[in-house]
Each structure stands twice: as structure tokens, then as C-alpha cells.
Amino acid sequence: MTLLLLSAAISSAPINLENMVAPTDLDNVKVVQLASNQDASQFLIFIKKSVPLHLHKEHSEMVYIVDGEGKMQLGDKSFTIKKxxxxxxxxxxxHGVTVTSPQPLKVLSTQTPEYFGKDKHPVTDHD
Structure with a gap:
């Protein structure tokens, strides 16, 4: 029982997202998985240039902008996102985004339900 409680405490330890920085050799996108279970997956994503327009057929996604700025397209709307x-x-x-700040965009992404990276479908202007 003590071992189980210790394990749960370790996996619940706080992660300081402010201290996590993009790799110096970042070409465009770096995804760091923070946590995951059957209900949801959380990722810290660094974006240097852009993420092309795409959709998820079986997942909803919530993003919180930790740092940087960009121009986001969401459905038929386009708007600026910032820290x-x-x-x-x-x-x-x-949805997709183009980075407009000198530093990479840093976003906390939560996908529900649990995300294994297979539900990302490109969208073209013809779709």
C-alpha cells in the first residue's frame, strides 16, 4: 500500500512549464508528453514555424498558450493567440497555427479521450 501511494505521489508531482524550453535544434515542432490515461492526454508542444491545418475526428483538444504568439485558424475563423x-x-x-513571435510558441495541449497520435487528419482548402 505504501508503495502504491508513493507511486501516485511521484506521478502527481508538479511540472513547471515555464522552466521547460524548446530544444536549441528545433526545426519546427517538438511534442513532449506530460501525462496520459484513458480519459485524456497532456502534451507540451513547441512550435517554431507552423502546424498545418488538420482536424481530429475522435478527439477534442484544449490548448493553453504558455509562451509566444501566433495566428490561429479555427474552423472559418482566424485570430491572434498569445501567452x-x-x-x-x-x-x-x-485548426492550425502560424507562429508570429521571435520565440517558438509553447502550448499545453490536452486531448480527450486519451490520444495516441493517430487521429490527425490533414485538411486542404478543397475539403
Whole structure:
């Protein structure tokens, strides 16, 4: 029992996202998995240039902008995102981002349910 409690305490330890920095050799996107279970997966994502328009057919996504700025497309809307912003992305909603700040965009992404990286579908202007 003590071992189980210790294990749970370790996995619940806080992670300081402010102290996590993009790799110096970042070409475009780096994804760091922070946590995951059957209900949701959390990732810290560094974006240097852009993420092309795509959608998730079986997942919703919530993103919190930890640092940087960008121009986001969400469905038929386009808007600026910056540090402190929160965006909810429903299933089947096309979304993408282009970084506009000198530093990479750093976002906390939560996907529900648990995400294994297979539900990312490119969207073209013809879709």
C-alpha cells in the first residue's frame, strides 16, 4: 500500500512549464508528453514555424498558450493567440497555427479521450 501511494505521489508531482524550453535544434515542432490515461492526454508542444491545418475526428483538444504568439485558424475563423490564451477545439474542427513571435510558441495541449497520435487528419482548402 505504501508503495502504491508513493507511486501516485511521484506521478502527481508538479511540472513547471515555464522552466521547460524548446530544444536549441528545433526545426519546427517538438511534442513532449506530460501525462496520459484513458480519459485524456497532456502534451507540451513547441512550435517554431507552423502546424498545418488538420482536424481530429475522435478527439477534442484544449490548448493553453504558455509562451509566444501566433495566428490561429479555427474552423472559418482566424485570430491572434498569445501567452495566457485558452482555446477549445471541438472534434472535426479544422485548426492550425502560424507562429508570429521571435520565440517558438509553447502550448499545453490536452486531448480527450486519451490520444495516441493517430487521429490527425490533414485538411486542404478543397475539403
Amino acid at each position: 495566457g490564451d485558452f482555446v477549445k477545439i471541438d472534434e472535426n474542427t479544422p
